[in-house]
Amino acid sequence: MTPSSAKSKTILVVEDDFSIRESLKIALELEGYKVITAENGKIALELIKQEPKPCLVLLDMMMPMMSGREFLDQVLADSVLAPIPVFVVSAVADQQKSEGAIGFMKKPADLDLLLKFVAQHTSRLA
Amino acid sequence: MPTAQNDELLRLQRLTRDIKVVTSLPSIWVHYTVDQIANSLAETLHQNLNLEFTCVYLTSSHENSMKAYGTSGLVQTERLTHFSAIVDASLESGELGPGPRTLPSPLDGREISVFFTPIGNNFKNGALMTSASRPDFPSDSERLILDIASSQSNVVAEYKWAQHEAIHAQGLAEENSLRLANIVLQLESEKELRERFVSALTHDLRTPLTAAKMSAQLLSRKADDPKMVQMLAIRIAKNMDRSDHMIQDLLDANRIKAGEGIPIHLQACNFVGLIRESISLLEQLYGQRFVLRVACEDAVGSCDIGAMERVIENLASNAVKYGTPGTPITVQVARHQENWIQLSVHNEGSPIPPEDQETLFSQFRRTVSADSSGKKGWGIGLNLVRGITEAHGGNVSVESIPGNGTLFTVQLPLNGKDLSS
Known part of the structure; x- marks a missing residue:
């Protein structure tokens, strides 16, 4: 995906680690995405309810206040939010813990691979 | 007859x-x-x-x-x-x-x-x-x-x-039978603590590795932006130090568990400068969350600088983990009595229950509130804070009251004593 074709797409990054959150933000913005960030599931849940809705959520699992799992469960239980795809990026990610997500990647995640996945996914939505 | x-x-x-x-x-x-x-x-x-x-x-x-x-x-x-x-x-x-x-x-x-x-x-x-x-x-x-x-x-x-x-x-x-049941319970509890420890250790070690790896991969994408290159290079170095500190924490936790003190090497230091520098480094990791209050002109003495940085880092990262997100974390440095220095770290958020405050500084003991927060911890950070503080002849305490947040206070003699042996 080129920056111009990604322009209108918003991605929500939910990650409690400042360095990782900022790196993901910079990398995605370089690709032309609009990025919103949250440092825990609780803030993410407030953001995802607002407009415009993100076309993808990159979600960490172990976070304070509200974990990634709790966030995902609440999103899936909400008929308006449930269609928004969630991709798990976590040190403890596995098939079982990521149930309900469209996929998962284990940390330390490869940025190139992650961006490739995001591009493929968002181009399908275009 | x-x-x-x-x-x-x-x-x-x-x-x-x-x-x-x-x-x-x-x-x-x-x-x-x-x-x-x-x-x-x-x-x-x-x-x-x-x-x-x-x-x-x-x-x-x-x-x-x-x-x-x-x-x-x-x-x-x-x-x-x-x-x-x-x-x-x-x-x-x-x-x-x-x-x-x-x-x-x-x-x-x-x-x-x-x-x-x-x-x-x-x-x-x-x-x-x-x-x-x-x-x-x-x-x-x-x-x-x-x-x-x-x-x-x-x-x-x-x-x-x-x-x-x-x-x-x-x-x-x-x-x-009762004694045996208690032993089994104790072993199960220790096993659970160890499993939780390994899980938290795995997670925490992967976090700085991920941050460093992502920053390194970003470098090639932002090679034409010298300011960004410098920022990413610093971030890589800091996350490598973070990993190294975790390994050091792990080694020291084992020393404490074995009944050995944490070795300290006293050096001349300016406590105010040391705390300023530590906060500046923590901002690289956690963003602009810290408010530094210096309530004394200077505080020159001696301590193990590397060990004290770990005390500040542990208290500050705990405040980030368990404090209300987005709220300020106040770090204050002041003189205490004539020849002591007092460092305090305050965060807003849910208080630590009194019964948890008693075991807070023990190894592998995480509070119920910490466990239910979803944030994994090793349960050794505060144990190390106490170990390092006491090795200098100082002390650490906690005060956590509903509505007032949580305040950790470290008091150290200006000229630290090497009590590690």
């Missing part, structure tokens, strides 16, 4: 049979208590020998004292108390034989013959006390009956001990 002698013989035979019936039916004993069997024996003797008072005393193998298990003819009176006191004293001193003793009757005070027969071979197992108002008591035939009764009583005594042993053994078994 004269009829009177015949009658006496028949009476003795019947009595002997009765005694044996009372005392030698082990199958019945299962359903009867020692008191009931001893009472039956006392009652049988009392009625057939025309006695005033009868009592079966048995020695407890555990208490090493005699206790009345079966009585007949004794009614609680003031005289009985006096009579019992004399008997108890005789039992205690062992002055029980061989002949009868003359004692005042517990009923009316008149003199009666009291005779003690050993249960079994000697008085060690117990005594059969019989008494009659006849001066010739006991006659030869009565002695024979009493001998038979005492030997049968020995069976009762043995049964009683066996029962006592069984109860004692059951008590021991229950005690051991």
Whole structure:
């Protein structure tokens, strides 16, 4: 995906680690995405309810206040939010813990691979 | 044989049979208590020998004292108390034989013959006390009956001990079983703590690795932006240091667990400068969350600079983890008394319950609120903070009140003492 074709797409990054959150933000913005960030599931849940809705959520699992799992469960239980795809990026990610997500990647995640996945996914939505 | 002698013989035979019936039916004993069997024996003797008072005393193998298990003819009176006191004293001193003793009757005070027969071979197992108002008591035939009764009583005594042993053994078994259950619970709890520790360790070690790797991969994408390149390079270095600190924390936690102190190397330092520098580095990791308040001109002394940086980092990262997101974390440095320095780290958010505050500084102990927060921790950070602080001759405390947030305070002598050994 080129920056111009990604322009209108918003991605929500939910990650409690400042360095990782900022790196993901910079990398995605370089690709032309609009990025919103949250440092825990609780803030993410407030953001995802607002407009415009993100076309993808990159979600960490172990976070304070509200974990990634709790966030995902609440999103899936909400008929308006449930269609928004969630991709798990976590040190403890596995098939079982990521149930309900469209996929998962284990940390330390490869940025190139992650961006490739995001591009493929968002181009399908275009 | 004269009829009177015949009658006496028949009476003795019947009595002997009765005694044996009372005392030698082990199958019945299962359903009867020692008191009931001893009472039956006392009652049988009392009625057939025309006695005033009868009592079966048995020695407890555990208490090493005699206790009345079966009585007949004794009614609680003031005289009985006096009579019992004399008997108890005789039992205690062992002055029980061989002949009868003359004692005042517990009923009316008149003199009666009291005779003690050993249960079994000697008085060690117990005594059969019989008494009659006849001066010739006991006659030869009565002695024979009493001998038979005492030997049968020995069976009762043995049964009683066996029962006592069984109860004692059951008590021991229950005690051991309880102890075993506690050990199993403790082991399970330790296992759970270790599993949680490994899980948290894996997560936490991967976090700075991920941050460093992503920053490194971003470098090639932002190669034309010198400011960004510099920022990413710093971020890589800081995350590598973070990993290194975690490994160091792990090694030091093992030292503390093994009962060794944390080694410190005292160097000259300016505490205010050290804290400023630490906060600046923490901002690289956690963003602009920190508010630094310096309440003293300068604070020059000595400490292990690397170790103190870890104290600040642990307290600050805890405040980030457990404080309300987005709220400021206040770090204050001030002089305390004449030659001490005080560092405090405050965060807003849910208070730490008082019962958790007591175990907060123990290894692998995470508070219930920390566990339910979803944020994994190793449970060694505050243990290390205490270990390092105490190695300098200082102390650390926590204050957490609803509505006021949580405040950790470290007090150190300006010129640290090396107490690590």
